[in-house]
Amino acid sequence: MKAFQLEQLRTFAAVVEEGTLEAAARSLYVTPSAISQRLKAMEDAAGQILLQRTSPVRPTTAGEAVLRFALQVRQLEWDARQELGGGQSAPSAPIPLVVNADSLSTWFLPALAGLPADLGVCFEIRREDEQHSTRQLRTGAVMAAVTATPEPVPGCSVEPLGSLRYRAVASLAYVRRWWPGGPQLVAGSQSPVVDFDRKDDLQTGFFRSLTGTDLAAPRHYVPSSAEFAQAIRLGLGWGLLPEQECLADLRSGDLVELAAEDPVDVSLYWQRWKIDSPVLNQLTAAVRAAASRQLRQPGA
Structure with a gap:
């Protein structure tokens, strides 16, 4: 295979x-024809199709490997320019990350805010459930992820951050309506629940x-952390909230914990x-520090 330029x-x-050849052409200040020619040359060099011409375009399995390589080269190039004193004339492309919604709403953004202001980087944060986020690492779409997967994705390092504790809660009005005698999560319960x-x-x-049984109750789906918590506070259903988002309401009595002994x-x-990237190293240190303060650590 010939080397890529x-x-x-x-x-x-x-x-x-960018998702389309036209949008990529605008971002690179070239014509769509030039973009098409470069892609064809890459596929000729690789001897296989690298992009699915869908809308938006998507990399093939082979293209995912090329994407990882392309982003790694771009980041290392930017790091080198920074070390050579070219930071002011060479702004960084946003560093793509994938983070679960509850980490975003509780502890992760302060980690980014703790980075030095003169670092000169931006971030593209993609939201994905912690059980599914490694898929984006495998495809090369992101450089780092907060995930529930302890096994490292090929080409990645992994370190534990701690645990995010959730508590099952419902509003006081909800409890009075559905469980007049007190919270009762029992088999066959038809009390509505809120899922993300x-x-x-x-x-x-x-x-x-x-209960040892499957949950078959009516469900609301609310795919936003703030609105998910609000739906529970308004009595649409019960659900699990990170304790950072519910402890104050539990103390005030606005929320009731359904199983205090079972967080x-x-x-x-x-x-x-x-990859030995100074930016990724600093980001990792900031994430590690924020997690040590906000997440439950072993033995705590």
Whole structure:
């Protein structure tokens, strides 16, 4: 296989990130024809199709490997320019990360805010359930992830961050309506529940651990952390909230804990590409520090 040229790698990354050849052409200040020619040359060199011409375009399995390579080269190139004093004239492309919604709403953003202001980087944060986020690492779409997967994705390092503790809660009005005698999560319960989305199995797993049966109650789906918590506070259903988002309401009595002796701890891990990038190293240190303050650590 012939070696890819630097310009070809930049083009490939731009096409995947922008979604269309036309948008990539605008971002690179070239014509769509030039983009098409570069992609064809890459596929000729690779001897296989690298992009699915869908809308938006998507890398093939072979293209995922090329995308990882292209983003790694881009990051290392930027790191080198920074070390050579070219930071002011060479702004960084946003560093793509994938983070679960509850980490975003509780502890992760302060980690980014703790980075030095003169670091000169931006981030593209993609939201994905912690059980499914490694898929984006495997495809090369992101450089790092907060995930529940302890096994490292090929080409990545992994370290434990701690556990995000969840508590099963409902509003006081909800409890009075559905369980006049007090909270009763029992087999066959038809009291409505709130799920984040159809991938969210946290409530189902919690119910099964308590009752030994599947949860078959009516469900609301509210795919936003703030609105998910609000739906519970408004009495639409019961659900599990990170304790950072519910302890104040539990103390005030606005929320009622349904099983105080059975919190749910979800272990989180930080996976990142194994490249020697000063930016990724500083990001990792900031994430590690924020997690040590905000997540439950072993023995705590």
